[in-house]
Amino acid sequence: MTPIVLGLIGFPIVLVLIFLRVPIGLAMLGVGIAGSAMITGSLNPVMAQFKNLTYSTYANESLSVVPLFLLMGQFATLGGLSAGLFRAAASWLGHRKGGMAMAAIGASAGFGAICGSSLATAATMGRVALPELKKYGYSDALATGAIAAGGTLGILIPPSIILVIFAVLTEQNIAKLFMAAFVPGILAALGYMLVTAVYVRVWPEGGGVRPRASYRRRLHEFLAIWPVLLVFVMVIGGIYTGIFTPTEAAAVGAAGTGLIALAQGSLDFDKVIGAILATATSTAMIFLIVLGAAALNGFFALSQMPQVAAAWVAEQGFNPWLVMAVVLVFYLIMGCVMDSLSMILLTVPIIYPMMLGLDFGLPPDEFSIWFGILVLIVVEVGLITPPVGMNLFIINAMSPGTRMTETYRGVLPFVVSDIVRTAILVAFPPITLFMVWLLF
Amino acid sequence: MFRDGSRLERFTYGLAKWTAVAGGVALLAMITIVIASIIGRAFIWAGLKPIMGDYELVGIGMGFAAFSFIPWAHFERGHALVSILTDLFSTRVNAWILVITDMMMVVAAVFIAWRLWLGMLDKFRYHETTILLGMPLGWAYALGLIGAVVLIPVSVFVLGRSFTYALAGKREPHKSGDVL
Numbered sequence: 001m002t003p004i005v006l007g008l009i010g011f012p013i014v015l016v017l018i019f020l021r022v023p024i025g026l027a028m029l030g031v032g033i034a035g036s037a038m039i040t041g042s043l044n045p046v047m048a049q050f051k052n053l054t055y056s057t058y059a060n061e062s063l064s065v066v067p068l069f070l071l072m073g074q075f076a077t078l079g080g081l082s083a084g085l086f087r088a089a090a091s092w093l094g095h096r097k098g099g100m101a102m103a104a105i106g107a108s109a110g111f112g113a114i115c116g117s118s119l120a121t122a123a124t125m126g127r128v129a130l131p132e133l134k135k136y137g138y139s140d141a142l143a144t145g146a147i148a149a150g151g152t153l154g155i156l157i158p159p160s161i162i163l164v165i166f167a168v169l170t171e172q173n174i175a176k177l178f179m180a181a182f183v184p185g186i187l188a189a190l191g192y193m194l195v196t197a198v199y200v201r202v203w204p205e206g207g208g209v210r211p212r213a214s215y216r217r218r219l220h221e222f223l224a225i226w227p228v229l230l231v232f233v234m235v236i237g238g239i240y241t242g243i244f245t246p247t248e249a250a251a252v253g254a255a256g257t258g259l260i261a262l263a264q265g266s267l268d269f270d271k272v273i274g275a276i277l278a279t280a281t282s283t284a285m286i287f288l289i290v291l292g293a294a295a296l297n298g299f300f301a302l303s304q305m306p307q308v309a310a311a312w313v314a315e316q317g318f319n320p321w322l323v324m325a326v327v328l329v330f331y332l333i334m335g336c337v338m339d340s341l342s343m344i345l346l347t348v349p350i351i352y353p354m355m356l357g358l359d360f361g362l363p364p365d366e367f368s369i370w371f372g373i374l375v376l377i378v379v380e381v382g383l384i385t386p387p388v389g390m391n392l393f394i395i396n397a398m399s400p401g402t403r404m405t406e407t408y409r410g411v412l413p414f415v416v417s418d419i420v421r422t423a424i425l426v427a428f429p430p431i432t433l434f435m436v437w438l439l440f
Numbered sequence: 441m442f443r444d445g446s447r448l449e450r451f452t453y454g455l456a457k458w459t460a461v462a463g464g465v466a467l468l469a470m471i472t473i474v475i476a477s478i479i480g481r482a483f484i485w486a487g488l489k490p491i492m493g494d495y496e497l498v499g500i501g502m503g504f505a506a507f508s509f510i511p512w513a514h515f516e517r518g519h520a521l522v523s524i525l526t527d528l529f530s531t532r533v534n535a536w537i538l539v540i541t542d543m544m545m546v547v548a549a550v551f552i553a554w555r556l557w558l559g560m561l562d563k564f565r566y567h568e569t570t571i572l573l574g575m576p577l578g579w580a581y582a583l584g585l586i587g588a589v590v591l592i593p594v595s596v597f598v599l600g601r602s603f604t605y606a607l608a609g610k611r612e613p614h615k616s617g618d619v620l
Binding site: 018019020021022023024025026029030047050051052054055058059060061063064067068071244247248251252254255273276277279280281282283284285287288289337338339341342387388 | 457460461463464465467470471474475477478495498499500501502503505506507508509510512513514516518519520521522523524525526534537538541544545548551552555556558559562580581584588
């Protein structure tokens with residue numbers, strides 16, 4: 001078999017293994033090693049490669065951002081910051097129609113600004129907001145749907161672990177990607193609030209209202225979230241202004257949320273161990289996939305399959321925008337069954353060079369950033385689409401007596417808003433890029 | 441012998457857990473180094489200075505931490521997988537799939553540790569060092585090797601555990617495995 005044929009059948013084999021429940025990183029690692037050995041006709045090159053590949057993948061200074069951001073999210077959860085954010089958001093929005101659900105979304109956006117993970121955001125917001133929403137008479141469908149959707153803001157609003165991985169994969173600047181993610185992230189939060197407003201007007205039985213809070217109270221609640229603002233300004237501001245490298249910012253963020261948790265008195269020995277172990281599990285999971293991707297991409301590079309595929313797509317003279325639509329729909333569908341990180345590590349090395357060869361009227365650097373944000377959004381939709389949207393499971397499990405179908409129904413309007421927003425961002429690249437133009 | 445609460449289970453659990461905690465302590469040390477370095481940089485006018493080679497220290501700490509986390513994640517079944525298709529299969533089939541994938545993990549664990557060991561010997565042999573601090577890379581590899589070696593007995597135990605459940609025709613109880 002020629003190397004290209006091997007490369008072409010390698011990808012479906014990985015998919016088959018993954019669907020047979022082989023851990024994703026392991027499937028990529030195995031096929032990568034076997035494929036490289038078959039192309040070179042000997043095990044020796046792979047054997048030599050693995051003397052250093054594992055270490056250089058794991059001891060990577062850029063990837064150290066990942067566990068640091070994860071730890072930051074853990075401490076932020078322990079520090080009870082989500083409760084403060086929700087109280088503040090509820091005091092401003094709670095008296096509107098559907099206002100408590102909007103508050104949950106706004107608080108998720110705030111939490112997303114100091115946490116790089118969706119599930120952590122959904123889980124902590126679920127604990128804080130779900131009982132309140134039920135108390136004020138919100139339907140199970142709207143309550144669980146809004147909180148599950150709000151959880152995706154954890155990743156959409158920087159810092160974002162997925163963007164770190166995308167940056168490492170495509171050799172892009174993390175700071176620029178974080179910058180570009182900002183406006184789409186805010187648009188996501190506003191879109192979700194708009195959906196809520198429409199939802200409670202179409203189905204008035206879906207939401208209740210809370211008495212209006214005095215401005216004095218609102219100001220008080222808002223000022224109480226200063227630690228969150230401080231950490232956000234230091235981390236994201238530090239990265240944007242170039243004062244901190246991403247690693248430094250992540251370290252500052254972890255230390256900052258750690259100190260807040262300590263000051264709240266919610267950080268004893270067991271909690272710290274718990275935060276470390278949760279960080280360890282997620283980090284090991286991510287790094288195994290990164291290692292698998294390194295092995296698999298080594299194989300694909302040997303086979304020349306990505307270059308040939310990219311050249312083939314460019315030669316066909318397809319309409320670039322049509323290709324973009326197909327790729328994004330592909331991610332939407334894959335996102336229904338696979339977690340976002342695995343999907344990015346598995347497909348971006350093949351799809352990204354292909355897309356880079358098409359003309360969208362943008363310089364390569366700007367295209368990469370724009371494409372990264374689009375991919376980020378569509379893979380995140382996977383967290384709230386049935387059948388395996390992890391956010392839906394987490395929130396549904398927190399709401400005893402709510403049928404899964406109700407949660408599906410409740411989240412559907414939010415998915416629609418995601419798709420509309422993606423279409424807008426595809427049509428108007430400057431929405432994503434102007435922050436980058438502005439500050440670099 | 442592989443059942444929950446058995447001596448072997450408690451030992452393996454402790455081994456995986458405390459290895460991961462050691463990695464977490466390294467993570468906290470990295471944070472401390474980075475912040476000390478930032479403070480040093482900010483107060484250069486006052487005679488302080490950033491820590492030399494802070495990035496190399498962070499890289500080495502990361503190597504140790506990342507390897508030390510794997511046994512725990514494997515013990516707790518924290519790895520990302522897709523079960524949408526296999527959910528349609530019977531409990532028995534699923535139990536045996538788990539046995540097979542656990543075998544693959546044992547093979548991967550041995551392979552990774554073995555190659556890392558040889559890589560470490562190379563680094564020692566050629567006296568490779570980090571650029572700024574001149575630290576021997578062999579020792580950095582040795583730190584990574586700790587977690588890689590611990591993964592071997594842990595993955596063997598995890599295999600024994602899933603094998604025991606498969607023989608009994610039962611589903612392994614769900615572990616807490618945190619996902620993103």
